[in-house]
Structures are given as structure tokens and as C-alpha cells.
Amino acid sequence: MRNISYAEALGEAILEEMERDDTIFTYGEDVAKQGGIFGAYKSLLGKFPNRIFDTPISEEVIYGSALGAALVGMRPVVEFHFADFLFTGIQSITLQIEKIRYMTGGQGKLHLVLRGPDGVSNSAAAQHSESIETIFMHIPGIKIIIPSTPYDIKGLMKTALRSDDPIICFEHKSLYATKGEVPEEEYFIPLGKAEIKKEGKDITVVSMSRMVHESLRAAEELEKEGISLEVIDLRSLVPWDKETVIRSVQKTNRLIVAHETWRRAGWGAEIASTIQEEAFDFLDAPIARIGARNVPMPFNALMQNFVTPNKENIIIEAKKLLGR
Amino acid sequence: MRYSKNFLVSLYQTMQKIRKFEQSAEQLFLEGKLPGFIHLYIGEEAIATGVMAALNQGDYITSTHRGHGHMIAKGGDIKRMMAELFGKTSGYCKGKGGSMHIADFSIGVLGANGVVGGGLPIAIGAGLGIKMKETNQVVVAFFGDGASNTGAFHESLNFASVYRLPIVFINENNQYASTAKTKETTSVQNISDRAVSYSMPGITIDGNNIIAVYETAREAIERARDQGGPTLIEAKTYRIKGHFVGDPTKYRENIEVNKFWENEPIKIWEKQLLDSKIITDKEIKKINEELDAQISEAILFAENSSDPIPENALSDLFVDDAGYDY
Numbered sequence: 001m002r003n004i005s006y007a008e009a010l011g012e013a014i015l016e017e018m019e020r021d022d023t024i025f026t027y028g029e030d031v032a033k034q035g036g037i038f039g040a041y042k043s044l045l046g047k048f049p050n051r052i053f054d055t056p057i058s059e060e061v062i063y064g065s066a067l068g069a070a071l072v073g074m075r076p077v078v079e080f081h082f083a084d085f086l087f088t089g090i091q092s093i094t095l096q097i098e099k100i101r102y103m104t105g106g107q108g109k110l111h112l113v114l115r116g117p118d119g120v121s122n123s124a125a126a127q128h129s130e131s132i133e134t135i136f137m138h139i140p141g142i143k144i145i146i147p148s149t150p151y152d153i154k155g156l157m158k159t160a161l162r163s164d165d166p167i168i169c170f171e172h173k174s175l176y177a178t179k180g181e182v183p184e185e186e187y188f189i190p191l192g193k194a195e196i197k198k199e200g201k202d203i204t205v206v207s208m209s210r211m212v213h214e215s216l217r218a219a220e221e222l223e224k225e226g227i228s229l230e231v232i233d234l235r236s237l238v239p240w241d242k243e244t245v246i247r248s249v250q251k252t253n254r255l256i257v258a259h260e261t262w263r264r265a266g267w268g269a270e271i272a273s274t275i276q277e278e279a280f281d282f283l284d285a286p287i288a289r290i291g292a293r294n295v296p297m298p299f300n301a302l303m304q305n306f307v308t309p310n311k312e313n314i315i316i317e318a319k320k321l322l323g324r
Numbered sequence: 325m326r327y328s329k330n331f332l333v334s335l336y337q338t339m340q341k342i343r344k345f346e347q348s349a350e351q352l353f354l355e356g357k358l359p360g361f362i363h364l365y366i367g368e369e370a371i372a373t374g375v376m377a378a379l380n381q382g383d384y385i386t387s388t389h390r391g392h393g394h395m396i397a398k399g400g401d402i403k404r405m406m407a408e409l410f411g412k413t414s415g416y417c418k419g420k421g422g423s424m425h426i427a428d429f430s431i432g433v434l435g436a437n438g439v440v441g442g443g444l445p446i447a448i449g450a451g452l453g454i455k456m457k458e459t460n461q462v463v464v465a466f467f468g469d470g471a472s473n474t475g476a477f478h479e480s481l482n483f484a485s486v487y488r489l490p491i492v493f494i495n496e497n498n499q500y501a502s503t504a505k506t507k508e509t510t511s512v513q514n515i516s517d518r519a520v521s522y523s524m525p526g527i528t529i530d531g532n533n534i535i536a537v538y539e540t541a542r543e544a545i546e547r548a549r550d551q552g553g554p555t556l557i558e559a560k561t562y563r564i565k566g567h568f569v570g571d572p573t574k575y576r577e578n579i580e581v582n583k584f585w586e587n588e589p590i591k592i593w594e595k596q597l598l599d600s601k602i603i604t605d606k607e608i609k610k611i612n613e614e615l616d617a618q619i620s621e622a623i624l625f626a627e628n629s630s631d632p633i634p635e636n637a638l639s640d641l642f643v644d645d646a647g648y649d650y
């Protein structure tokens with residue numbers, strides 16, 4: 001099978017769907033001429049000049065216009081530049097997109113996708129490093145996909161582009177250049193279907209995005225010490241695949257939830273809570289949560305690395321759970 | 325006058341229909357029959373009526389928290405509107421929205437909006453969508469004087485101008501934003517002056533003059549339809565009632581309000597129709613009786629409709645909503 005990058009896989013998904021469906025169009029800041037600030041749209045450069053365009057720096061309108069365009073029958077795909085800047089247009093999402101169908105008693109189909117980069121990168125500091133997916137899990141009204149591989153982003157994005165509900169997609173900056181196997185043939189990945197990335201018997205680790213790769217690295221190291229992790233990538237957060245996690249915990253009897261966003265009230269707390277409610281009898285140890293320290297992201301690399309969770313945190317927690 | 329009698333009388337009918345709907349809503353609210361908040365459009369009817377008379381059926385509007393008038397003028401069903409005010413299943417939003425969220429996407433009403441300025445970005449998206457689809461539809465975005473001080477206003481007018489979107493911005497300057505006097509919170513005398521910054525025509529008109537509203541809107545709508553870009557129209561009017569039903573309005577004098585009762589649009593229009601012998605007293609009486617009957621029917625429909633079962637609260641979030649409640 002061929003190997004392509006995460007950004008290329010995203011581009012393929014969008015291009016294939018644009019060719020099929022002429023209601024799809026995509027816009028945002030620095031997307032058409034530059035191909036996206038982290039190269040997400042590099043493979044779209046020069047394609048569909050009328051349906052891929054750059055906008056002014058007007059986030060409230062960029063997000064809110066996706067709603068208006070969907071209501072008149074289009075399928076907009078909007079890039080949010082940096083997840084941090086979701087906040088500068090947040091009312092268009094949390095008060096409009098997430099509510100209008102419900103408030104109007106189920107009128108309309110909000111086939112729209114908001115997508116863009118999130119997460120920590122080299123000393124981008126506090127206003128360009130955030131992962132804020134938990135907020136959208138908390139407020140009802142939008143579905144969330146967070147692909148960790150080229151294969152996943154292609155399959156999930158293609159599903160998103162045929163969905164009739166609003167979907168937000170978070171793409172970790174560090175993933176765009178990563179490569180992976182992507183088949184030539186068309187495929188789709190449903191929302192709400194986790195993937196067991198590695199089977200194991202001692203501890204279940206639930207994660208998403210960059211932390212999936214950290215979990216796999218931790219699993220590899222721990223294997224040498226005779227500790228076996230089962231690594232699950234949720235892939236979508238609304239809805240999340242409760243059944244797969246419960247089945248895994250029934251086998252391993254231990255759970256770690258690991259994400260890059262802040263540990264305090266991060267989505268890991270929701271997962272942990274649900275598992276203790278529904279699989280309490282299967283747990284042999286308290287559920288461990290791994291997330292960023294509860295401060296904004298510092299600039300200095302030593303401090304940034306201290307605050308950001310990685311495979312070491314997973315190794316430490318895993319050993320603690322096993323009393324080693 | 326250059327217009328048919330039918331047309332001129334229909335303007336009167338629509339304005340009166342809005343007025344009577346609003347008066348009933350006020351009454352019902354004061355009787356304790358309606359929950360929530362009701363923002364009345366009394367005194368501003370000429371704006372919605374005149375603008376909608378210049379729009380085609382397939383055109384879109386975005387509305388505001390003070391949206392009953394827009395909805396009625398665009399052809400909304402007053403039975404389903406009234407039922408929504410009561411929170412009934414037969415209401416436009418099945419009791420999930422209430423006064424501030426009435427919408428009917430099928431007639432191009434993309435929603436009232438509880439967020440001041442919240443409709444503007446949605447109108448931009450509708451305009452973008454129309455441009456992509458290459459149809460010749462038009463979007464009208466209604467918003468208040470208060471909304472013209474939001475960031476959404478600036479972003480939206482700039483965006484519409486840059487892409488020459490088929491949008492007409494109708495600013496309903498009723499001189500108040502809640503308790504705040506517009507002239508004390510706004511940097512310009514005329515909100516239409518702001519159009520200069522967006523390289524689009526800006527026009528201030530008397531919003532209580534139905535023909536001025538209709539003709540100005542028609543010109544702007546035609547320009548938008550012919551790909552001539554957006555226009556900002558400021559229709560000056562006056563919010564005769566409180567900000568919401570039950571507002572004690574301690575922030576203004578009755579004398580000020582009384583002055584505007586003299587200048588309210590329906591009274592002016594009725595007098596003009598009578599003076600120019602377009603309509604007789606008898607015809608006016610008949611129209612009003614018919615409207616009263618329609619309103620009574622709407623109230624009866626609403627009162628006799630069933631309440632939703634509480635569990636209905638869990639539907640309508642997503643199209644595909646199996647298993648999303650965890």
C-alpha cells in the first residue's frame with residue numbers, strides 16, 4: 001500500500017468529495033494561496049479556484065457563515081487557522097451552530113465541517129498551543145472527530161463530508177507531516193467507532209490525536225518490562241465509543257485516560273466517570289488521568305515540555321497502577 | 325399613486341396583522357399565559373412590511389429577538405407562531421424555541437435570534453451560498469441600532485462588501501438598545517454613515533413611512549440581485565413599547581412616547597389611504613374584523629394545542645441522533 005502524509009490524506013478526502021458534490025466549498029484564512037498555515041491544504045493549491053478561497057480575519061463571520069451557507073443548501077468546510085482562534089468567533093459556534101436546529105424544533109440540516117490545527121508545537125506559547133475539544137464535548141450540538149493518522153483523517157473526513165450534522169475536526173499540528181498507509185480504494189470510517197491500536201492485557205489506555213502515538217511508544221517500552229498496554233484511539237469524541245472501552249476494561253481491569261488538553265475537567269474525566277459508573281466491578285485500581293498541567297502553555301521549551309504530557313507520564317502512571 | 329389598490333391595501337393589512345398579533349401577545353403575557361420574554365414590534369411595522377413587499381418568495385431573511393413582524397411579513401403562519409409563544413408542540417419550534425427563536429426555513433426565515441448581532445454572520449453565509457450556487461436570490465439581514473455596535477456588524481459588512489454578496493442590511497433604529505439611548509452609545513448620528521467604511525451605499529430613511537421603506541428596499545434588493553453588491557439602509561423608527569413586555573421603562577418620559585404614538589406608521593398609512601380615497605372606512609372596518617378573527621383563531625389553536633411530553637426535550641439536536649446522549 002502507498003504511504004502518504006496526514007495533510008495529503010486530508011486533501012484527498014476533500015478533493016474527492018468536491019469532485020463528487022459541487023455544494024462543497026472551503027475557505028478560511030491563508031488557505032487558498034498558502035495551503036493552510038501548517039500545510040493542511042498544500043495538496044489543494046490551485047484546485048477549484050472558485051470553491052477554495054481566503055477570507056478576511058473575521059472569525060465570527062467565518063464560523064457563522066458556515067451555518068448560513070448550510071441553511072441554503074451548501075456544504076461548507078471552514079478552516080479555523082488555530083484552535084485558539086475558535087474563541088474569537090465562539091458565539092457563532094456555541095450559540096448558533098450548536099443550537100439552531102434544536103431551537104427551531106429540528107428544522108434544517110447543518111451539513112458543515114469546521115476543521116483546523118490544534119495542540120502544542122515548538123514554543124508557540126499560550127495563544128497558539130491549545131487543545132480545546134473538551135469544550136465542544138461539554139456543550140451539546142456538534143460532533144467531534146480527532147484523527148490521529150493519515151488513514152483515519154481520510155476516512156473520517158469523507159464521512160463528515162456526507163453527514164447532515166455539524167462536525168468539528170481537530171488536527172494536531174505535529175501530525176500533518178506524518179506518513180501512513182492509505183489505500184487507493186475509497187473507504188469511510190464511521191463516527192463513534194474506536195480503534196484498538198494495540199492489544200494488551202494489563203492496562204487499557206484511552207487516548208486521541210498525538211497522545212495515541214505517545215501511548216504506543218509507552219506500550220513498546222513497557223513491553224520490555226513485561227507490562228502489556230491495550231491502546232485505544234477513540235477517533236471521535238462526540239459520540240465516543242463507550243462499548244469498546246468497557247469491553248477492554250472488562251479484560252484489563254485497569255484504565256488510563258491520556259490527553260494533551262488540561263487534566264482538570266478534561267474529557268478524560270468524562271470517560272473515567274462513565275467507566276466507573278458502568279464497569280465499576282471490573283476495576284482493580286483507580287482510573288488514572290493524564291493531561292496538561294493546569295497553566296497556559298509557557299514559551300520556554302523546558303517549561304513547555306514539563307507542562308505537556310508525553311509517553312513518560314503514561315509509563316509512570318502505568319507502573320503506579322500495577323504497584324511497580 | 326403608481327401602485328395598485330390591492331398592493332397598497334395589502335401593506336395596510338400586513339402592518340395591522342403584525343400590530344394585532346403583538347397586541348394579543350402583550351395581553352396574553354400580562355395575563356400570565358405566556359412564559360419567557362416577548363419583545364414587541366409595535367410602532368416598527370412599516371419596516372418589515374415594506375421590505376418584505378420588495379422581496380421574492382425564494383429570498384432569505386435573518387431576524388432578531390424582536391422578530392414577530394419579520395416572520396409575519398415574510399408569510400409566517402400566525403397559528404404556529406402563537407402556538408410557539410405558548411410553548412406548544414404545534415408551534416414552529418415544537419416548543420423548543422419560543423418567541424426569540426421562531427424560524428421557518430421553508431419560507432426563507434433563517435431564524436429570529438436571541439444574540440444581538442447574531443443573525444448577521446448567518447446572513448453572510450446565506451449570501452455566500454447563493455453566490456456559490458449562482459442563483460439570483462437575495463438575503464435581507466435585519467438588525468437593531470444596538471447591534472450596529474457589535475463586532476459581528478463590522479465583520480459582516482466588510483465581508484459582504486469584499487465579496488459583493490447579495491445582501492441588504494436593514495438597520496431598525498428604534499432609538500433604544502434596551503435601556504440605553506442609541507445616541508448616547510453610538511459614535512455616529514446616522515448609522516448609515518458607517519456604510520462609508522465598507523464602500524457600500526448607506527441610506528437613512530423614515531422607517532415609519534411605508535412607501536419610503538418599500539421603494540428604498542426595492543432599489544437595494546434589485547441592486548443586490550443584479551450582482552451590484554450590498555447596501556446598508558437605516559430605517560429610523562421608535563420603540564413605542566418597553567424593551568420587553570413588563571419593562572417598567574424608568575429610563576424615558578411618557579411625553580416622549582406619546583409624541584411617537586402620533587407618528588406611528590399604521591395611523592399615518594390609514595389616514596393616507598382614506599384621504600386619497602383608496603379605501604373606505606367600511607373597507608378598513610372589514611379588514612380589521614377579518615384580522616381580529618384570524619388572531620382569535622390563532623390564539624384558540626394555540627390554547628387547544630397539546631403540551632409536548634417532557635421527553636421530547638431529547639430530540640431534534642442532530643439529524644442522526646442515535647446514541648448521542650452520553
Ligand SMILES: Cc1ncc(C[n+]2csc(CCOP(=O)(O)OP(=O)(O)O)c2C)c(N)n1
Nearest residue numbers: 390438439440468469470471498500501502
Ligand atoms: C450579544 C448580546 N448582548 C446582550 C444581549 C441582551 N439584549 C437583548 S436585546 C438588547 C438590546 C438590543 O438593542 P437593538 O439592537 O437596538 O435592538 P432592539 O431591542 O432595540 O430592537 C440587549 C442588550 C443579547 N441578547 N445579546
Ligand SMILES: [Mg+2]
Nearest residue numbers: 468469500501
Ligand atoms: Mg434598538
